[in-house]
Structures are given as structure tokens and as C-alpha cells.
Amino acid sequence: MREIFAEVLTIGDEILYGQILDTNTKWISRELDDIGIKVRRKTAIGDKKSEITDALEESLKRSDIVLITGGLGPTKDDITKKTLAEYFNMELELNPSALEDVEDIFRRFGKALTDINRQQAYLPAGCRKIRNERGTAPGMWFEKDKKVIVSMPGVPFEMEAMMSKTILPRLKKHFPLPTIVHKVIKTIGIGESWLAEEISDWEDNLPEHLGLAYLPGKGQVRLRLTGVGEEREALETEMDKQIEEVLPSIKKYVFGFGDIQIEDAVGEILKSKELKIATAESCTGGFLAHRLTAVPGSSEYYWGSVISYHNDIKKDELGVSEKTLESYGAVSEETASEMAVGIRKKFKTDIGISTTGIAGPDGGTEEKPVGTVWMAISFGKNVVTRKIQLPGTRILNIEYTAIHALNFLRQTLDKQ
Amino acid sequence: MREIFAEVLTIGDEILYGQILDTNTKWISRELDDIGIKVRRKTAIGDKKSEITDALEESLKRSDIVLITGGLGPTKDDITKKTLAEYFNMELELNPSALEDVEDIFRRFGKALTDINRQQAYLPAGCRKIRNERGTAPGMWFEKDKKVIVSMPGVPFEMEAMMSKTILPRLKKHFPLPTIVHKVIKTIGIGESWLAEEISDWEDNLPEHLGLAYLPGKGQVRLRLTGVGEEREALETEMDKQIEEVLPSIKKYVFGFGDIQIEDAVGEILKSKELKIATAESCTGGFLAHRLTAVPGSSEYYWGSVISYHNDIKKDELGVSEKTLESYGAVSEETASEMAVGIRKKFKTDIGISTTGIAGPDGGTEEKPVGTVWMAISFGKNVVTRKIQLPGTRILNIEYTAIHALNFLRQTLDKQ
Numbered sequence: 001m002r003e004i005f006a007e008v009l010t011i012g013d014e015i016l017y018g019q020i021l022d023t024n025t026k027w028i029s030r031e032l033d034d035i036g037i038k039v040r041r042k043t044a045i046g047d048k049k050s051e052i053t054d055a056l057e058e059s060l061k062r063s064d065i066v067l068i069t070g071g072l073g074p075t076k077d078d079i080t081k082k083t084l085a086e087y088f089n090m091e092l093e094l095n096p097s098a099l100e101d102v103e104d105i106f107r108r109f110g111k112a113l114t115d116i117n118r119q120q121a122y123l124p125a126g127c128r129k130i131r132n133e134r135g136t137a138p139g140m141w142f143e144k145d146k147k148v149i150v151s152m153p154g155v156p157f158e159m160e161a162m163m164s165k166t167i168l169p170r171l172k173k174h175f176p177l178p179t180i181v182h183k184v185i186k187t188i189g190i191g192e193s194w195l196a197e198e199i200s201d202w203e204d205n206l207p208e209h210l211g212l213a214y215l216p217g218k219g220q221v222r223l224r225l226t227g228v229g230e231e232r233e234a235l236e237t238e239m240d241k242q243i244e245e246v247l248p249s250i251k252k253y254v255f256g257f258g259d260i261q262i263e264d265a266v267g268e269i270l271k272s273k274e275l276k277i278a279t280a281e282s283c284t285g286g287f288l289a290h291r292l293t294a295v296p297g298s299s300e301y302y303w304g305s306v307i308s309y310h311n312d313i314k315k316d317e318l319g320v321s322e323k324t325l326e327s328y329g330a331v332s333e334e335t336a337s338e339m340a341v342g343i344r345k346k347f348k349t350d351i352g353i354s355t356t357g358i359a360g361p362d363g364g365t366e367e368k369p370v371g372t373v374w375m376a377i378s379f380g381k382n383v384v385t386r387k388i389q390l391p392g393t394r395i396l397n398i399e400y401t402a403i404h405a406l407n408f409l410r411q412t413l414d415k416q
Numbered sequence: 417m418r419e420i421f422a423e424v425l426t427i428g429d430e431i432l433y434g435q436i437l438d439t440n441t442k443w444i445s446r447e448l449d450d451i452g453i454k455v456r457r458k459t460a461i462g463d464k465k466s467e468i469t470d471a472l473e474e475s476l477k478r479s480d481i482v483l484i485t486g487g488l489g490p491t492k493d494d495i496t497k498k499t500l501a502e503y504f505n506m507e508l509e510l511n512p513s514a515l516e517d518v519e520d521i522f523r524r525f526g527k528a529l530t531d532i533n534r535q536q537a538y539l540p541a542g543c544r545k546i547r548n549e550r551g552t553a554p555g556m557w558f559e560k561d562k563k564v565i566v567s568m569p570g571v572p573f574e575m576e577a578m579m580s581k582t583i584l585p586r587l588k589k590h591f592p593l594p595t596i597v598h599k600v601i602k603t604i605g606i607g608e609s610w611l612a613e614e615i616s617d618w619e620d621n622l623p624e625h626l627g628l629a630y631l632p633g634k635g636q637v638r639l640r641l642t643g644v645g646e647e648r649e650a651l652e653t654e655m656d657k658q659i660e661e662v663l664p665s666i667k668k669y670v671f672g673f674g675d676i677q678i679e680d681a682v683g684e685i686l687k688s689k690e691l692k693i694a695t696a697e698s699c700t701g702g703f704l705a706h707r708l709t710a711v712p713g714s715s716e717y718y719w720g721s722v723i724s725y726h727n728d729i730k731k732d733e734l735g736v737s738e739k740t741l742e743s744y745g746a747v748s749e750e751t752a753s754e755m756a757v758g759i760r761k762k763f764k765t766d767i768g769i770s771t772t773g774i775a776g777p778d779g780g781t782e783e784k785p786v787g788t789v790w791m792a793i794s795f796g797k798n799v800v801t802r803k804i805q806l807p808g809t810r811i812l813n814i815e816y817t818a819i820h821a822l823n824f825l826r827q828t829l830d831k832q
Contacts, residue, residue: 014631016455018446019640023437025460030434039432041467042460044441051457058474074609077629116609134807136609155632157808193490193532193552213493215430216571224435279702279723285709286695286702289723293701296777296810298725304733305723307695307705313720313763347729361712391550392573394712 004175005063006037009055010044011071011080012154017046024069024156031168036177037065047071052083056149064147065171070154072137074116081124081140084151088142090124098122098129098138105136130166134158141170148174179232183239184215185223185246186260187253188407192216195223195250202246210242218396219403220262255410262406263291263298269413270301275350279305280318280343282330283357283373288402303347308339318342331356331368336376337383344378352378355405357390359397371397375405377412384412420591422453422481425471426460427496428570431486433462440485440572447584452593453481463487468499472565480563481587486570488553490532497540497556500567504558506540514538514545514554521552546582550574557586564590595648599655601639601662602676603669604823608632611639611666618662626658634812635819636678671826678822679707679714685829686717691766695721696734696759698746699773699789704818719763724755734758747772747784752792753799760794768794771821775813787813791821793828800828 008025015022022044029039040063045051052071059066071080085092099121106113120136123129130139130150135158142149150167152159187195192214196203203212209229215222225242229235247254255265270277279289289305292298306317311330314320319342320335328334336354344352357373364370371390376383386408390397424441431438438460445455456479461467468487475482487496501508515537522529536552539545546555546566551574558565566583568575603611608630612619619628625645631638641658645651663670671681686693695705705721708714722733727746730736735758736751744750752770760768773789780786787806792799802824806813 010458014629014640015442016445016458017449018442018444018455019629019631019638020633021439021442026431026434026437028434029432033433039434040462041471042426042432044458046456055457073630073632074612114609114613116612157812193530196490196532197530213429213435214489215435216489217436222435224430281702284706285714285718286697286705286721286723289702290700290706290814293723293725294811294814298701302701302725304725304729305702305721306733307702307709307721307723309709309715309718309720310763317720317722317762346733395710396573398706398710 001176001178004037004065004177005040006032006065006067007040007059007063008042009052009059009066009068010042010154011047011052011068012044013046013077015044015070015154024154024159027156027160028067028069028163031163032067033180033182035168035172036180037171037175047077047079049079049083049086052080053087056087060144060147060149064175066147066149067167068149068151069159072120072151072153074120074136080151081122084127084140084142084149085124088124088126088144090126092122093125095121095123095129095138101131101138102136105132130162132158132162133165134161139167141167179229179235181227181229181232181235181239183225183227183243184258185225185243185250185254186220186256186258186262187223187250188220188255188262188403190221190250190253192221195221195253198249199223199246202242202249206242210239219400219407255407261294262403262410263295266292266406266409266413267295267298267301269410270351273413273416275413276301276303277351277353278303278343278347278349280339280352280354281305281307282309282314282339282355283359284355284398284401284405285309285359287398288353288355288405291402291406303349306343306346314339318346329368331358331372331374333374333376333385333387336374336385337378340376340378340383350379351409353405353409355401357397357401359401360394373397373401373404375401375408377409379412379416384408417592417594420453420481420593421456421479422448422483423456423475423479424458425468425475425482425484426458426570427463427468427484427487428460429462429493431460431570440570440575443572443576444483444485444579447579448483449596449598451584451588452596453587453591463493463495465495465499465502468496469503472503476560476563476565480591482563482565483583484565484567485575488536488567488569490536490552496567497538500543500556500558500565501540504540504542504560506542508538509541511537511539511545511554517547517554518552521548521550546578548574548578549581550577555583557583595645595651597643597645597648597651597655599641599643599659600674601641601659601666601670602636602672602674602678603639603666604636604671604678604819606637606666606669608637611637611669614665615639615662618658618665622658626655635816635823671823677710678819678826679711682708682822682825682829683711683714683717685826686767689829689832691829692717692719693767693769694719694759694763694765696755696768696770697721697723698725698730698755698771699775700771700814700817700821701725701775703814704769704771704821707818707822719765722759722762730755734762745784747774747788747790749790749792749801749803752790752801753794756792756794756799766795767825769821769825771817773813773817775817776810789813789817789820791817791824793825795828795832
């Protein structure tokens, strides 16, 4: 079976000039990868006819599928539809079914249809309309020399629904696809090169049809094993055996598999041990609570938080003593401990966790530079604390602190 | 003066297959755009020699500058350096200055240098080393037929320091660059097509050398006016005049200019009116506090929060009455009001703002479906409330609620 290749074309000056972040191509690539379509190249070009036509032409030489996002908006700078109509030599004509969709959307939003929006129902005659349930620009499916070209709006929320409901199922029917299996091991608290040294023997002995990739993220490294074969079950069994072999050497860094996030792992432990938790945050300013509550169903174990940005709140609400704040300062092991103990007592939970630090850019001193963070966990009769020193900007320091705190929590709970 | 074109090449299977989100190319494009270098195309390819060489060859045909990120890691799947050495016909040799840098990094981290890391100091003979202050993989600067090719690591934190300190200044010296001015108007609370209708006369009458782009984001649309010319000051004056002309028709949607975020705008108002604020969050679970505290210096006006995820916390800490919760439920105008009043009283601030809603995916009813959110603001003798109905997933609902709440706050404060 030959490999099926796809390319993703992103159209829009706003992407090209860095005005907005493109999250679509990541999402699309991953979905294609999951069904065994190999993404060969991703290209971003501006709202310019010749650039679009050139890029499309080149992609079609290399690959079987070209998925295009962007440039379908109702405003004057969007030219994708017109360009595609010319490229495929089709007239733009009113598509009654597309008009119905647009009218329907406006009815649901309770807004009046404008002339600009009515024009979105004009499509190249000969393309297949793809319904946009979440917006006004329809998608378009073209076929040429057995290749497939699809144009979608750039709004992620609209594109994703279109892909999941219509385009991916249609691609699976249209092309014969191989069996691809991915297995992901999620690690935290060890850098890429140290991890690589730990498992280098194992990696060297992997068979040809199994590939390993290191995918570093914030404070984390994902290990992705990819297998290509014919028979899914045999491939899965083989890969599971390989994973079983490597796990013992990296066990303490592994918090889960697949798509799991560190907050999911923590949530699972809390649920299985029937523990309730509350947070007391200073430098993270709500971000630790946000990560914990990003998990659906977290209300089962997460009670709430006091964000004590001002020192008065640390004293009045969390019971941090005046003396502690004076002797050791707000960013100290002592303050972190009293915060964790205080929130647990106040919210009557099994566990209290706290963060206090200097996120920056200002507020650092020689003794406590920007990035100095203390965290504490109160549980049973114990309080455990940890200090970290972060090198980043304000937002990065906030995000890393939350991740560190979640991992600290995981390690502490694992020992219970 | 002819235009100088650049392309960005991203190398890495992890990007191509959608395992990680590429934020580098946005950052790079924006920096290039700011100094008047036109980004013509962005391309992502995998860790494969022929793909890298082909893409580089094509980019060099179209453009003057090729900036490459990724594929410089110490692990076995990273082949960029070797591929570039072959492409430019250079031997890899130990670069003593690069070795010093790597040793220095390891000293600072307090870790032992591994063999794998020592190999990172081998560079193609003939390239210029670019110091990596924040990691172990050095950057490389190549020149060929008056064109510039630069290879950088994919870690954003490392790449950004390299670009800012070395590469951008060097590019500015190397190429003659035109004058480009961007002015951005930030709007909130109006959709792209409605905004376009409001200003269509003005847009139609813009002179040729001024371009307008609509950049939609979460609940927001940025209007970007781009001017190309010779003389910066004249261009700026002309653009300011154009902006003055369009502003009156969209005034109530405009919260600021340039890079400003809605939380910055709110912070500016709070500071200028010398008001202190506290938050009481349920469905947003700390995300509203996070947005407010993402602003450096927010401790000047932000006192803290009670996140009342559990109803007991709403009662015990915020003073929401049992009767209110029973009669109207946790997601109601009445509960939102009592939360806002309660947090303001408890934290002794001028303003209290609250959110309570059903983020999903579970917890919705026919009367209150997922996405139902109430928010309230308590100030002076008043409480104002607002209900919104959101269509998204859990995370989107949380993010949109925070943005809506910030805009609600801005509108309420503006009226004072």
C-alpha cells in the first residue's frame, strides 16, 4: 500500500506577518496523522493570488491531498474563493443550499443577514459545498486528477467541526490508508538529553518499523513511539511490550500516557484516594486553580482557592502571621507553609497547596531574584515545601510554577 | 528601494505531525515585519534530508533571507546541522567558542556535561556561530550569493534571545530596508462583518499605500492599518489622521491601540481612578484572576480572589445565602450579585466582580444549558449584572467568560 501524502496551506497576511497565531495546522496535522495520512509539508502564504496559485500547484505535484484554511472571510482582503474558482476554471454562482445554511446561522444568532454575508453563499460551480455549522463561510471540496483539494474557513472552531463531521470521514472513504499506531509516554521533571541517555540502549534496539520521537514541552517531555504496519492488533501488542520494557528505567518521571495532562493525572489520584483539595495562590494569581479546574468534573475534588495577592489577604484570610511576613517576607518557606495550612483549615479540605514567588519583571532583589518561588503542601500532620528558581518572563514563570506545583502534588500524593 | 523578502523554515516531525504547536514562526514573522522585512512564505517540513534541502533551495530562489528553526536538539532524530553542512559543503568541526558557551551553560545549571551535549559544539566550518545564552545548541549564520541563511534551535525561549540580540541587528545592517508603519486599533464586542460595514466608506477611501486588515481573535477584532513609505514621520502623521477620522463611528468598541490587552486597559482605568478590585470566581476557576494578574504591576490594584468552586465556599466565604442558592441556584443573577457584594466587603476593595456559570461539558439543564453564565459587578451603592450564553467547549467558555467580564468591567468603569 503506497503512502498517502497531504499538505496544509494556510492563507492570510495576518498569519504570514505574525499578527495571529496559527493553531489550525497543528490540529489538522494531528487528525490526519491519526488516520494514517502523512503530512508532508505545511505552507503559509499571504492573501495574494499568484502566491496562492503557486503554492497550490507545488503542493499538488508532491501530495495527494491539499487542505486549505483561511481567506474566506466576508471582508475585502479575503480572496481565496475567487482564486480557487479561477484556478479550477469555475464560475462563482449562488449555491441555494449554502444560502440556506447562512440564513439558518443568522436566525440562530438572532441577527439580520447583511449583503456581505449573502455573498458567502456564492460558490464555484462544480465544487461540493461543505456545511459550516458554526459560521457563515461554507467549505469547498474539489477533485482534480484523483487528488483532493479542500478549502475551509480559518476560524478554528468552525474548521474543526467541518473536519470532524465531513472532511475526515470523506478522506477515509476516498483513499486506501495504512495502519498507524502512536503511543505516547508523558514524562515530567527530566530534560530531553538526560531522558535520551537513560533510554539510549532501548532506543538503539527498536525495530525498523517503530520510530521514537522526543517532544519537549513546558517542563515536560513526551516520548512518542510510532508503529507502521498492516495489522493493528499485532502492532499494538508489540508496542505495548516495548513500552513495558522501557518503563522501569524512567518510572519516576512518567505521569501518564496518551493525551493526559498533569492536572488530569493529579485529578485521577485525588479521585481514587477520595481527597478534597484547596489552593492558596500568590504569584500564580489563579493560574494553578485554572489548571486544576480545566479538568471536566474537577468540582468533585476541588473546593476552591484564596488568591492572596495583597499581604493583608495572606494575614486576614489565610492566617499567615505578621511576624512571619516581617521576619521572612511574603516569598519564603515559612509564608508558603502557613498559606497551605491556612487554606486547608479554612476550606476544610484534606489537602492545601500554596504558591508564593516573584513572577517579575519587577520585585526581585539580590537575595530573592525574579523567578524565586516557594510552594508548600499541607496534608495529614505534614507540611512539605519546595523552592524553585525560574529563568523566564512573567507569564512563563507563572505557567512553570503551576506545572511544578502540580508535579510536586503528584509526587507527594504518590508516596501516601 | 526594492523589497527584502524572508522565509521561515520550521524543521521537525513533531511540528509536521501536529504533536507540538509552533509559536516560533509567528514571533519571527512579527519581528521581521516590524523592521520592514516582508515574510513571503512559511514552510514546515519533517526531519528528512531531502525535504530540508528541497525546501531551502526553493526558498532561496524566492527570497533573500531564510530563517530556519528546529532540528538542532541533541537527540538522534535531529539532522538539521548535518544537512546544512552537506548543503553548504562544509565539514563539521569543533568550534572552541561554541564549546565554551556549552560548558558555561552547564556550569550555570550546575549539571555535568554529557558526551551528547559536547557534540553540540561541532559546527560547519565557515558558518558564523551565534551564541545561545539560554540553551546548548548554538545558532549558525551562513551567507551564499548575497543571501542569508540562519539556523536556530526550536526552543522559543532560546530562539527569541538569539533573534533579538544577534540576528535582527545583523539583518538590519546587512540589507537596505524600507519604512513600514503599523497602527493597530483594538476592538471588543463587535463581529468582523459588522465592523466592516460600519467603516466601509472610510476603508474604500484609503489611499493606495495604506492597507487595512481585520484580525479577529477571541471576542475581539484588531484593525491593523499598514503604511509603506519613505519618511516615517510623515507616514505616521498621515496614518494618525486616518485613525482620527474613523474612530468616532466605532468608539464604543475601541479599548486601546497597539499591543494592549483588555486586562491592560482595565488596569489602566483602575490605576487612573485609584480603585482596588477583588474577584469572586466560580466557573472561571481562577482564569479571570489570571488575566488580571498577567499584567506586570497589577498588585497595585488587584487585591485577590475567592474561588468558590464548592457551594459551601460561596456560603461560608462570600456570604451567599442558603435561600438564594436554593431558590435560584448557583448559576443565577442573585448568586452572582451576592458573590460580588460579598467579596468586595470581605476584601475591603472598591470593586467586586463575580462569575458563575456552567462551563461544561456536563452540568447543563434545559433551563440553564452549558454555556450559561452570570456575572456581577459591585461598586459604590450599585450592583450591575450581565448574562451571557456561550456556544463553546469547557476551555473556550472559561476564556470567553473572562474576556466578557473584563469588557463588562471596562464599560462599567468608563461610565463612572
